[in-house]
Amino acid sequence: MTAPIETTGAAAETQPEAALAGAEKGRIEGRSLGQIAWSRFKKDKVAVTGGAIVVVLVLLAILSRPIQAVFGLDPNAFHQDLIDPNTSLPNGAWGGMSADHPLGVDPKFGRDIATRILEGSWVSLVVAFGATILSNVIGAIMGVVAGYYGGRVDTIISRLMDTFLAFPLLLFAIAISATLQGGAFGLTGLPLHLSVLIFIIGFFNWPYLGRIVRGQTLALREREFVDASRGMGARGPYILFRELMPNLVGPIIVYSTLLIPTNILFEASLSFLGVGIQPPQASWGGMLREAVTFYEVDPQYMIVPGLAIFVTVLAFNLLGDGLRDALDPRSR
Template sequence: MSTPLEVEPGSTSAQPEAILEGAGKIEGRSLWQISWIRLKRDKVALAGGAFVLLLILVGIFAPVVCKLVGVTPNDFHQDLVDPSLQTPIGKLGGISWDHPFGIEPVNGRDIFARIVYGARISLLIAFLATLLSVVIGVTLGIVAGYFGGWVDTLISRLMDIFLAFPLVLFALAMVGAIPDQIFGLKGNTLRVALIVFIIGFFSWPYIGRIIRGQTLSLREREFVDAARSLGARRPYILFTELLPNLIAPILVYATLLIPTNVLFEAGLSYLGFGVRPPTASWGDMLSGAANWYQVDPMYMIPPGLAIFVTVLAFNLFGDGLRDALDPRSR
């Protein structure tokens, strides 16, 4: 038997019970709290996320922003255009206090207002198309990964077919072939719905493959076996046990898919198959600037920078979010 510890008189050493009584409670942290702590350390990702949030607010409140600045997207200012050269009067494309980004050649429309309204179109199409592709891809991916067998084979071959599909050519052909009014939609509403459908419906295999691979590993975990042993049905296991554990890769891939959709929409608008004028679009502005870059190069810079900075901000935020949710990916 060991002898008890002896404490000399006047010693300041505290007993273990006293230390435990004075200690505070240790609180656990959830995965999302730990991920937020990691994300806060990544200043570049936070800067990208802040810009994305600002861009979303600018797109939502575009009329308010333009009203505060005192500009409009579709009003002509031909008095500010040189009648002989058809270029803005003054230096740097007509930049002034009244027109912070200058004006367009020929008609003199304000570029800042059109950039702001173009953000609304680009983000609307990108978010809706991403949502559609995520819903389809996650549903089919989780079903293929969990059931396996002929279900997995069928869905995987369907993914291969969609991945081999010439999406750009199909989008150009479909947008050009659809009439001006169909299914109760017409004008730009029809164009936006059509572009969202094309991008979202044919982009789901990318996220579907990721979710299928994650589901293949998760279906063998203990919590899935426990749910089966308790008699849980397959829909419950799929959407209550597996889906919450797939939120992290879904969020990461969605943030990286949005800038791809922004570029796709800008490309369609550049080729003339996006929203119809006079509705502002970044791709359409770049298409118009291509005819004036020799005499008015400033016209090309604002829409080009808008696309570049938007895509860069989404990518930086997506990379930071991936590292925060999965530190092993570093």
Template sequence: MTAPLDVPESASHAEPEAVAAGAGGTAIQGRSLGQIAWLRLKRDKIAMAGAGVIIFLVLVAICAPIIVKLFGHPPLEFHREMIDQETQIPKDRFGGIGWDFLFGVEPVWGRDIFSRIVYGARVSLLIAFLATLLSVGIGTILGVTAGYFGGWVDTLISRAMDVFLAFPLLVFAIALAGVVPDQAFGLSGDTLRVSLLIFIIGFFNWPYIGRIIRGQTLSLREREFVDAARSLGARGPYIIVRELLPNLMAPILIYATLLIPTNILFEAALSFLGVGVRPPTPTWGGMLADAARIYTVPHFAIFPGLAIFITVLAFNLFGDGLRDALDPRGNR
């Protein structure tokens, strides 16, 4: 028979704080879902690189006047001395690229391509962000309403989604943007064109996110926490705002991030076809449209094309990383 072990009284009556402190003497800290998602996102180097490019582009758009003043020339200023009057192309074989004109000059007019790309970022990002905000807002409200209440409400909103999805959006946008006069609704000039593009792109894109939010709401409304809220007497609006929307933030953020590059391409397509923001206001799509007429000067099309490509790629990479961080089970 072995003798009983001598256990110190302090060990047998350890305080909970001492147990929580662990061997290292430091308390274990809990992490919220947001903190866990941020840790996953930080480990995704490609997504963080995309986020860095997005932040850089936003800063470029905000600080466009300062950047152009330091490194370029006014975007509407002509430099015909750089253009050969016979061929209407830059005299320099490199398209005028140098310290004075970082991306060279445009044929015929001799405007600074670098300055026009910088100012074009303001138009593209402004339209893309506001149009995405409009479509996400409408789609979220109608999607969660249809998914939660069901019945005739769901039927009405779902059929409205089907009607909007049946529209050939590009053809409809060309027709609508083409018939609006230069002055309408108390607006004129670039303000009218930008507002019109935001409305067209944002208002007719809401069914795409609306269907996603409706499907997620149909699943969430059968969960235990929603039944618990109902049993406590909570009404529909309270459950939607306090219970459903917080759990829908992940798909909303993911889809919004992936919708922005689509809207950038859509705005560029409309400007390329001549129904977007009117010249001489610089836009990336408008610069590509001008470059298509003069194919002997490749840099005229390369730089605005690269601007669109890099911007869309950065948003897509960040959107994919954000999806992996917020919904890791969706990749299994």
């Protein structure tokens, strides 16, 4: 029989350290909620595609004016030599498409459609993002206050939401935009039109998010972390903005990505009706309005801005659906 092998004192001391090192290698690292949501989002290829398109559109809108300056583009430059004087239509096939004008030119004036689409992109996104931010700020504050305090406060805010939702928004927007066309609040021209559209769309759309936030707050206000904050002496404003609001970021982000395309369509509708962005400033809705006269003989001028609106709205909707599934796995 062999005698047991004795270990020296130095070897015996190193054995626990070796075991600890092995345990460190096998440890499972925890992940934050953001990391979990990102891993879910990456698996949704459709949502990733929509997000990539949104990023490209936003970059084009931000760099619209610098791109025009670098390449010497002018969305309002007339090219009468490209228009047939007998028919007032672009020379050549497909709306006058060429290497210099890849998307053709508009009838009557010969303005480059690609440059006008690029110019109109920042107008649509500025109105959409501005109105979304305004409605989200008002809706989130009103919703969380109504849901947390309840009682008479909840009743007053809820009835206010119902009142705003009862407004015929399109008719109201047409009336206000038409009234303020000349000038107001020290603003004129494009700054006035942008400000009016952002205010109308954002201010009258906040009840939609307000109802969502109110419903989420009603469920969150009974959770343990809220009771713990009350027990530690936290006041209402602290609980609203430090405890409840961070837990509402997910629903607000998802709703924002779904509201932005709605605001883009609303701005395009107002510009199409002639009470939104006014010429000569390019806008997608304004281009569709100008194309109505020529759509039978030159459909190119209507197809291009229509596709720009379609692709933008679709990309934001795909992104919103993907974010909703990533932030709320129960919706799968």
